[in-house]
Amino acid sequence: MKVLCVAEKPSISKSISQILSGGRFATRATGSNFVKNYDFDYPQTNAHFTVTCVAGHLLEHDFAETHRKWQTCDPFALFEAPIVTSVAKDKKAIEANLRAEARNADQLMIWTDCDREGENIGAEIVSVCRQSKRNIVVKRARFSAIIAQQIHNAAQHPINLDMAQAAAVDARIFLDLRIGAAFTRMQTMSLQDIFKQHITSVVSYGPCQFPTLGFVVSRYNQVQAFQPEQFWYIYLALTSNTSQEQEETPFNWRRGHLFEFDVALAIYEDVLRHPRARVIKVTKKETKKWKPYPLTTVELQKAGSRLLKLAPKKVLDIAEKLYQGGFLSYPRTETDQFDPQFDFMTLIAKQTVDPAWGAFATGLRDNNGFTTPRKGKNNDQAHPPIHPTAHAGNLTGDDKRVYEFITRRFLACCSKDALGFQTTVDVEYGGEEFSATGLIVLERNYLEVYPYDKWSSKELPDFQEGEEFVPSICELRDGWTTKPTLLTEADLVTLMDKNGIGTDATIAQHIETIIDRGYVLARMEGATKYLVPSTLGIGLIDGYNEIGFDRSLSKPQLRRQTERSMVEVCQGTKTKNDMLAESIDQYKEMFIKARREFQKVITNVRTRLEGGGNACCCPRTPSRRIR
Template sequence: MHVLCVAEKPSIAKSITQILSGGQFNIRTTSNKFIKNYDFTYRTHDTYTVTSVAGHLLAFDFNSAFRGWNSCDPLTLFDAAVEVKVPEDKKSIEKNLVSEARRTQMLMIWTDCDREGENIGMEIVQICRKSNPNINVKRAKFSAIIPQQIHNAAQHPVELDKAQADAVDARTILDLRLGAAFTRMQSLSLQARFGQLSQQPISYGPCQFPTLGFVVSRYEQVQAFSPETFWYIYLSLRTTVPSSSKEDPEDVEFTWKRGRLFDFEVSLAIYEGVVTNPTARVTSVTQKPTKKWKPLPLTTVELQKSGSRLLKMTPKKILDISEKLYQQGFLSYPRTETDQFDPSFDFMSLIQKQTTDTEWGAFATSLQDGGFTRPRQGKKNDNAHPPIHPTAHVANLAGDEKKVYEYITRRFLACCSKDAEGWETTVNVTCGREEFYSTGLQIIERNYLDVFPYDKWVGKHIPEFKEGEEFIPTVCELKEGQTTRPSYLTEADLVGLMDKNGIGTDATIAQHIQTIIDREYVVEKKEGSIKYLIPSKLGIGLVEGYNKIGFEKSLSKPQLRRETERRMVQICDGNTSKQEMLNQSIEQYREVFLRARNEFNQVISSVRRHLEGRPPDENMPPDQGPHNDDDDNNPGNPPNAQPPTNKPPDGNRRGGGGGNGGGGRKPAPPPPEPNSRDDFGIASGSLSRPSQVDSSGNSDPTEVLCKCSVPVVERTVTKESANKGRKFRACGNQGGCDFFEWMDIPSSSSVASVTVPTKRMRSQTTSGGGGESSSNDLPVKRCKCDMTAVEKTVVKEGINKGRKFWTCPNSEKARCQFFEWGDEGTKSAPAQVLSQDRLKTNDECFKCGQSGHWSNACPNTGTSSNKTGNRAFGSNTQSNTSGECFKASQSFVLFSTP
């Protein structure tokens, strides 16, 4: 019997030929320069020809009556006749199949084992039946190109899965219809009004728009962010060393277990409690081994994410380079969802190939000499390809190719190494009734870190403490901080969001990002070494406009695509038919389309507002009349839209208001300051409280949203730890962002009815021009807005990194020019450190300025804060009977031991 085997791509055809033939085969060229036919006799004595296609063979398109952009009302594209044909560039492949099929009894499909593979398989069958209608069809099922699996697939073939193929057909037709309908409608309508948009189509697609939506959504969060002030207790101890010792004393910082509070009064009351009895007592000292896990085997998405972050290349470029390295035989197939290696994977021969490298060769050798440990198993397996790994050693690469190859190789070797091991010490202390902790880390074995410099793990020394030991902290301060605005989306963030939300596949995610850049919906902006994605005026205008229409399921959010995906799964499971799914989905999108077209004024005015910089004009007169279905004379335009303006192409430049001069697809206003860290030294992302913004940019006071604009979810810590049982709020979008908030840390709205003032009460005598207050006893930093300055730390790489400075507490837009280094100036102690003596001499209530009572018992304000009771404040020996009261501006740092 003669068997014709057809793989999805030439490389697979070659690989399976090598395995099945045992290396004994003949090669015939075809009229396609990539496709070869391999002939041999298999062990079953059947003669085999192995060939391939190159992805899909067939393409859908509207038939000629509907192909021209002005040939029909875009609405009709939801029903227009669709034809399927072999595109010109695939004709040579078709010809080869027709010719090979003619002389064969069995057709065996060797495409990838996924939905697309089943669909491509059906396409191959369709073509082969042209010349051999009765050909017997089988499907070889394999998940890795290893001899055992390939022989098994050849000897135990199965049937093609028509349901999976149908699911792909349904999606293909749906995407064509809705993509073309929306693209023509919005392009024709907007281009008629805005000449500067006529250069290229204003495309809509069910993947590209949600991708744009992620970028715009983050942009809106950044714009809507307003910083919130919080307070926390900072405790530290400077160790004493014998005078004979050459060691320097060190500062041990203790972190407040409450983290931070957003209510000043509550913070102050708690702080008062601490300084009343500031003796810290060590409640426990625990030491335990800890690990930093080695990375997981590499998938395409992970390569693009980490590559974009670490190698500073676009996901598209990384994928293109990987593809090239794969074709040269240096890498395994770079499009894979699999993060687990097959049990029979031959690690050692691959490690052997790397031992000659000048940089990581020694490490590879150490893996051979007993250092090897099986890679971790991830949870994903596409059953088609292994994780990305180097297949050969190559030393003569340069530039970006070298970077990509090196990353993949180091990652592979890291996977084959051991986790890094360390020893973690945690010292828990109580001070007053509050709990604090400090941790230290000693790295014992670096292991994989030696070959994987992309991961950092830094040890931290902590002096020895004993349980029960008591000490007086050197510093006990109530510090103020501010939440920092979230940063714009990076490409790595976007890849992650798309992956999590099912937008695109591993092979297409990078393309969708490139599409929204090519369409000028989004521009890349470099801040330091990080590339951020910022929506253009057009991008914001489109998303904002559609959001204003207020669809139940937004065109710029992932829900609709997820529904399509769900319906595809239903087809695969046999729960619905291709036609039924298409009917449902087309109906759904047709309704969305009609509404979008009827209310397209919203999009037009939103785009106009952003392009021409006009102020929001909600009162813009509605366009002419309701939609008229008979209006087919000008089918591209929403019939109810305003007539095209007669503006010249640069008309928007005269639009005034924005002053952006160039018009066209300019990026949105400049970004805020680069992401900063606050006094905790925690990246701002984790400290940012989410701005509560709905899809239309309006505040929603009732719902807490995460950074993806999705309602947060409440969870409980289940892992064995100090926080077990503790509740927290997290991203409601399957981990799409890093939003995190403890629920037991009260927010200003839930703890006290007193509104925390943004400007605190202050001393009557202040300096107006920024700097310190004029109070002799109590230096207080004041900015030029006459607000209490905040202390921040430089995090940007440079000679000032780690240096503290004082700045205006306002958000960037409102911030004054006040700036002062924390370690300069004569009067300025780094913070307002008060001696205990001083505490006793300043006796005004911070709220009313009068003596004789404490702020939390102030009779001159609301009583809500009285629930904390009178507390001694600033003295560890005296109670509130002293009757001292303090000004707020002096309340930040009250305690300092000599």
């Protein structure tokens, strides 16, 4: 039997060939400089394999010539205009190679990435190959990591291609093309005609792009509208002498703080009439700092931004490269729980050779340090959480930092929770209640390998219930409410994930898009990157918000509904055509109202562009003051 195996990328096809053939394969050139064909016998299934690849999507989609040029039609017509699907011009050589190889194959085995997009690319491959051999048998290899065990298992136990997932992606592609083109043409032509000096490039619209921008503008507007408010609180502390130095133990006021000065002053003066404070309760208990959950794509993006100071898109690109190199499992997953049969020990053993965390891995393996990872609430039924599949000792730069974070996270998940002993002291002073909390860390456990979490001891004096003492400090202090900060990339990832904007794999791309379009600027303050909307970005979002949609184009509701509809298509409870019809009708209604009231967008853009705008130059300024 002759089997044609098609991977999604050149590096994957070569890795698959090396694993399945044991390194014994013949290489043939193709019409594409990037694509090679690899031939070898695979005795495990009594077959001859040819492994090749595509380079992402083969097909491209565009409007017919009658609607392709901007001046040929009203933008509204794009909601119904015919769409032409064809092989992309730069993929013609890949298409020719697939058709030639399929002609002599008995079976086509799809080896694309195991996600929705991979299923869709697989369906494209099938459509091309069946032009040469209509009755070719189609199978799908399912794997989560480029490691021998999984690749052999995928080759020997193929499944069927999930055409429902492929259809869901088709629906999204067609929908985004129609919506994006219609709104982009409408707003670009309207704005360029009025603001010739300010707007010379396309003012693009995207159904994920604008809600993403909307989050950034909304936070910016909150920051701009913020008015600091003064508050007052009682600061109580006891100074005790140790062998080294004086230690100050602060107590938190149970009321927190008050905004009425006269009330705070009256309470403070009443407290001062009492010379001594009394300990009313001492609570001592064991406590834990929970180890982290297994790693998902969204959490990787957030951690990459907050801890590694890397853009979410860059973190995913590095993780993808490490996956293709065989060092990581598939990096696009919503799952934060490992299967009960998962082989932890084999993977932990591979990390025992590392000079930085090898000793910790050895302890997990040999010294009863291992405990089963915590179970999160998410399972996409497709891929396990992100984890290392091999030791990588020669990485450098950001590749090394991303791999190290993922590996330390995996080892931390397999360790024990940190254990401590917590003491809480409740104090009554002049009728007011205060409290202080101390901690002694007894066992660091997972913290030994996971420096990204902090937990340190803070000892309290040995207080006894009923004990009285004279406070060293009792002052009425003031402070100011703190303005919200502008969004960081990690904040934006969280908001997009929570509101269903994009998928775990596309969130980073949408953030990069609004930055590339000039709608958002990245500003550094110290080591933190904040997202600041441009004057055009603010004008567009504020303008659409003024139109008063039930579901504004800058809000997440419409896109969230689209994502839910895609899930229904994947589950077979809704057809691709039904999803398209429903969504297009909704956006048609929005388009009609937006165009009718577009003067509100124009007015807001004019205010920002010609008035200079108020885009924040300093993302965060301290507003809290203590005296």
